Amino acid sequence: MAMLKTTGLTKMFGDFKALDGVDLEVEAGEVFGFIGPNGSGKSTTLRVLLGILQATEGKAEIFGLDAWKDAVEIHKRVAYVPGDVNLWPNLTGGEVIDLFIKLRGGKPDGKREELIRRFDLDPRKKCRAYSKGNRQKVALVAALCMDADLYILDEPTSGLDPLMERVFQDYIMEVKAKGKSVLLSSHILSEVEKICDKVAIIQQGKIIETGTLKELRHLTGTIVQVETKVPIAGLRELKGVSGVTDEDGAVSFQADTEELDAIMRHISAFGITRMDSSPPTLEELFIRHYEKVDHPGGGG
Amino acid sequence: MDKGLVQGTSALMRFIVQRDRLRLPLWLLSFIAMTCIIAFAFTGLYQNDAERQAMAETMRNPAMTAMVGPGYGLDNYTIGAMLSHEMLLMTAVVVGLMNILLLSRHTRADEEDGRLEMIRSLPVGRLSNLLSVLLVLFGVNVLLSVLTALSLMALNIRSIDAEGSFVYGFALGSAGMAFAAIAAVFAQLSQSSRGTVGLSITALLLAYIIRAIGDLSDGTLSLFSPLGWILRTEAYVTNYWWPIFLTAGAALALALLALYLNSARDLGSGFLPVRAGRAHASKGLENPFGLAFRLQRTGLIAWAAGLLLIGASYGSVLGDMESFFEDIDLMQQLIVQQSGFSITEQFIPVLMSVMAILGTIPVLMAVLKVKGEETNGRLEHILSKAVSKNRLLGSYVLLAVLASFVILGLAGLGLGGVGISVIEEDLQLAMFMKAALAYLPAAWVMVGVAVLLLGWAPRFTGLMWLYIAFSFIAIYFGELFQFPDWVQKLTPYGYVAQVPVEAVDWGILSALAAAAAVLLIIGFMGFNKRDISQS
Numbered sequence: 001m002a003m004l005k006t007t008g009l010t011k012m013f014g015d016f017k018a019l020d021g022v023d024l025e026v027e028a029g030e031v032f033g034f035i036g037p038n039g040s041g042k043s044t045t046l047r048v049l050l051g052i053l054q055a056t057e058g059k060a061e062i063f064g065l066d067a068w069k070d071a072v073e074i075h076k077r078v079a080y081v082p083g084d085v086n087l088w089p090n091l092t093g094g095e096v097i098d099l100f101i102k103l104r105g106g107k108p109d110g111k112r113e114e115l116i117r118r119f120d121l122d123p124r125k126k127c128r129a130y131s132k133g134n135r136q137k138v139a140l141v142a143a144l145c146m147d148a149d150l151y152i153l154d155e156p157t158s159g160l161d162p163l164m165e166r167v168f169q170d171y172i173m174e175v176k177a178k179g180k181s182v183l184l185s186s187h188i189l190s191e192v193e194k195i196c197d198k199v200a201i202i203q204q205g206k207i208i209e210t211g212t213l214k215e216l217r218h219l220t221g222t223i224v225q226v227e228t229k230v231p232i233a234g235l236r237e238l239k240g241v242s243g244v245t246d247e248d249g250a251v252s253f254q255a256d257t258e259e260l261d262a263i264m265r266h267i268s269a270f271g272i273t274r275m276d277s278s279p280p281t282l283e284e285l286f287i288r289h290y291e292k293v294d295h296p297g298g299g300g
Numbered sequence: 301m302d303k304g305l306v307q308g309t310s311a312l313m314r315f316i317v318q319r320d321r322l323r324l325p326l327w328l329l330s331f332i333a334m335t336c337i338i339a340f341a342f343t344g345l346y347q348n349d350a351e352r353q354a355m356a357e358t359m360r361n362p363a364m365t366a367m368v369g370p371g372y373g374l375d376n377y378t379i380g381a382m383l384s385h386e387m388l389l390m391t392a393v394v395v396g397l398m399n400i401l402l403l404s405r406h407t408r409a410d411e412e413d414g415r416l417e418m419i420r421s422l423p424v425g426r427l428s429n430l431l432s433v434l435l436v437l438f439g440v441n442v443l444l445s446v447l448t449a450l451s452l453m454a455l456n457i458r459s460i461d462a463e464g465s466f467v468y469g470f471a472l473g474s475a476g477m478a479f480a481a482i483a484a485v486f487a488q489l490s491q492s493s494r495g496t497v498g499l500s501i502t503a504l505l506l507a508y509i510i511r512a513i514g515d516l517s518d519g520t521l522s523l524f525s526p527l528g529w530i531l532r533t534e535a536y537v538t539n540y541w542w543p544i545f546l547t548a549g550a551a552l553a554l555a556l557l558a559l560y561l562n563s564a565r566d567l568g569s570g571f572l573p574v575r576a577g578r579a580h581a582s583k584g585l586e587n588p589f590g591l592a593f594r595l596q597r598t599g600l601i602a603w604a605a606g607l608l609l610i611g612a613s614y615g616s617v618l619g620d621m622e623s624f625f626e627d628i629d630l631m632q633q634l635i636v637q638q639s640g641f642s643i644t645e646q647f648i649p650v651l652m653s654v655m656a657i658l659g660t661i662p663v664l665m666a667v668l669k670v671k672g673e674e675t676n677g678r679l680e681h682i683l684s685k686a687v688s689k690n691r692l693l694g695s696y697v698l699l700a701v702l703a704s705f706v707i708l709g710l711a712g713l714g715l716g717g718v719g720i721s722v723i724e725e726d727l728q729l730a731m732f733m734k735a736a737l738a739y740l741p742a743a744w745v746m747v748g749v750a751v752l753l754l755g756w757a758p759r760f761t762g763l764m765w766l767y768i769a770f771s772f773i774a775i776y777f778g779e780l781f782q783f784p785d786w787v788q789k790l791t792p793y794g795y796v797a798q799v800p801v802e803a804v805d806w807g808i809l810s811a812l813a814a815a816a817a818v819l820l821i822i823g824f825m826g827f828n829k830r831d832i833s834q835s
Binding site: 047050051052053054071072073075076078080082084086087088089090091092094095096097098099100102103104105123124125126128129139152 | 412492494574576577578579580581582585586587588590591594595676677678679680681682683684685686687688829830831832833
């Protein structure tokens, strides 16, 4: 059963179309990465899912319930970390965590102290004294110590140091192992690559790519680095080759999966001395996608 | 002093003036305009010696001494003497407040938000920021003194002469310097701008209270308060300059202390220890209502205490009403002459309406807090939990309604409690309470309008403050300027019965309460339908 599903989700702010027919589906036990540049509609999508914004058109459902109408019912089983964590300057972090636990109707379990310790948070400080990273920790501790079925996290690690990022990833793995779902919007692509099962890429309010990382890579092809005895002639003109760079005879390019065979045949004629191939990193995928949109037909 | 410590001071001074290019002129203009308007109004209100002497008699009351300071020139109560006696202290308190707020804004607040760190990374001395702020504020106070003096002289009132005007102006200015310097010291001691402002305002209130106690006894204690000093100038009567030099000298000494403390500490640190807060939320803070209350607790308590005090100070002059009104023609227009009721009784509803409108301000703040929370992106935290919009908004409305009971109740209690002890007539506390609580449904209508705006036009919630201001003008000045009746009916306060002159009209009160309920329901509907946004 889909824990979270949107169909044709559209959100208008006046004349501006912030979301344009967004389709997402997150299954139980799935960690779903949601990536896109600033202002592409990530946070708007999450806020529609939380019933804070009302969809102009389309459907947004969580646990099969309507995100707007049944918000309160849904929120009993959802934990959320907003992208920009603003807290009350005159309350302490500990007070905010307790308040959030209570408002969600849950009982504080032993995990609160463990999380505070692992995230190295001082709960007795007033929120005004916290840095951005510490405010995020407060929201994360409050979210992760809940026994929720769905975790909606909006760039939860953007203010954390690499050590804390690791702690966060450990907890996400733990949550996933319990069969819970996570919808994670992020800028940190290495993180998405490490912990997400599926990814959706959003651009100007439209989902332009969605699937498992493997599927996305297949779509994009392989990064090939090759050195040859003789310079490769006619490489750029080959079908399915893109992004060619040449540094002192070390040529690197991206090869479409369907054309891989033909490309390899062509190259081998120039005497391969060294060859390396790797699936593209998410970052390369990401940049390639946006370059495509910026320069239609260019493709690198 | 080592030149390196104060490098860049003049550039920073220009920067401060540039940042406050609107704020500073507005503050100065309000002080000067207020002082001149009041001086001018006195000439209209008290047109001859007899009327002024009647006022002087009222001023011999100990409650007045506690409020505005010891009387001077009461035997020959000229307009000048009246102005400095009745206005100097109150104006000085507000001038002090201005200095505290401006100083904290440019020192601790900038430091706390990390802006000072950027300045300090430039070739700028360690003391430059504090020194430049102090120099600018001292300059502002001198400017205030001179402009106030010149404007008062320009009014061309006989008893407001040149020397008195300069003494009056510099009494204000030196008090301002003193509180700028006090705030500068607290900005070094405390680690937050909130702490700086809090401690400085506490010092300001203490200075006021010490002076009040001193003035009521033999006056010795007043010499421990800068506010006590400046009252000893007796502007327009004896024109002493020594208190001004004393106050300015003390300001200079405190400024040097602040600079020393500043040089002896690290950026971002303070001398007072930071207390650790609670690691766990108390039982009271575990639901939306608890949060709404907790966020506004301090403000609401301050307003409640303030209304109680205002009520009490109005109450303290109720005993002098009869004699006072008989002497002054203009005042009689303020109240409707009605046979069978004493002037005191007729004045009670006028006072009550003013306090009711004033008391509605914190009530509105309590409910409009929702808007601030929304703008700051904090409603999201609450609404993403198992909390409905009704429960959220309802918590703030409930808080506002409870606040209306407490605040109006305290205003009535203050007026009645003190009033009964000073008037000769036989009036009951219950009557005062009835007069106060009769305004509750009107306050709820205001809450209803605020919720209506929150639900349907959140961008326009600021209009509530205009509506409150309009209500005040319509009700308070309505009689004086003989506005047509319908003007008063544009505000809910215009429907409330004038207890004790009129009987409480339960029908109208129920109608107001019903109107409030309808407004609330429509407002809630809108709030449920609309997006929650961060603007």
